Amino acid sequence: MANAVYLSRTKFNDLSQKLNNLKTIEFPKSRESMRVAIETGGGMHDNASYEHAAMQERVLLTQISELEQLLSKVKIIDDSDIDTTAVHIGTRVSVKNLDSNKERHYVITGAYEAGSDSNTVSYLAPLAKGLIGKKVGEIAEIQIPKGRLRLKILAIEKANEW
Numbered sequence: 001m002a003n004a005v006y007l008s009r010t011k012f013n014d015l016s017q018k019l020n021n022l023k024t025i026e027f028p029k030s031r032e033s034m035r036v037a038i039e040t041g042g043g044m045h046d047n048a049s050y051e052h053a054a055m056q057e058r059v060l061l062t063q064i065s066e067l068e069q070l071l072s073k074v075k076i077i078d079d080s081d082i083d084t085t086a087v088h089i090g091t092r093v094s095v096k097n098l099d100s101n102k103e104r105h106y107v108i109t110g111a112y113e114a115g116s117d118s119n120t121v122s123y124l125a126p127l128a129k130g131l132i133g134k135k136v137g138e139i140a141e142i143q144i145p146k147g148r149l150r151l152k153i154l155a156i157e158k159a160n161e162w
Contacts (some may be wrong), residue, residue, distance in 0.1 A: 006074075086132075
């Protein structure tokens with residue numbers, strides 16, 4: 001899938017619910033605000049309340065459009081799709097830093113699911129790019145902003161929900 005957006009089913013459901021909320025609750029509220037502003041403010045011209053409501057509606061329409069475009073590109077990563085013979089999106093990989101001798105665990109996620117949690121890494125990040133495709137026992141040499149990492153792959157498992 002060209003330009004696919006990889007998501008867990010949970011994240012897909014969250015974004016779908018957000019889109020539904022924008023369309024069925026927030027947008028109608030915005031329309032009502034515009035109607036009230038017109039009735040109480042004497043029309044659409046020189047009406048600050050109307051201008052504010054119209055601006056809010058434009059923001060909502062942009063959010064709706066962006067979410068629709070995003071969701072149209074989604075490739076849901078289900079547990080049944082995850083191959084643990086190598087590091088992929090949706091796997092939890094255990095590695096050993098060959099320079100510091102420390103062990104770490106990373107979950108390779110979709111770009112919209114990587115967070116400030118240092119154990120979740122977007123598949124687009126240099127660290128994940130260097131790990132993807134590697135198998136247990138292999139060594140990944142990865143150039144990251146802080147320098148070069150040499151990581152030995154110790155274990156690969158399904159991450160379940162990321």
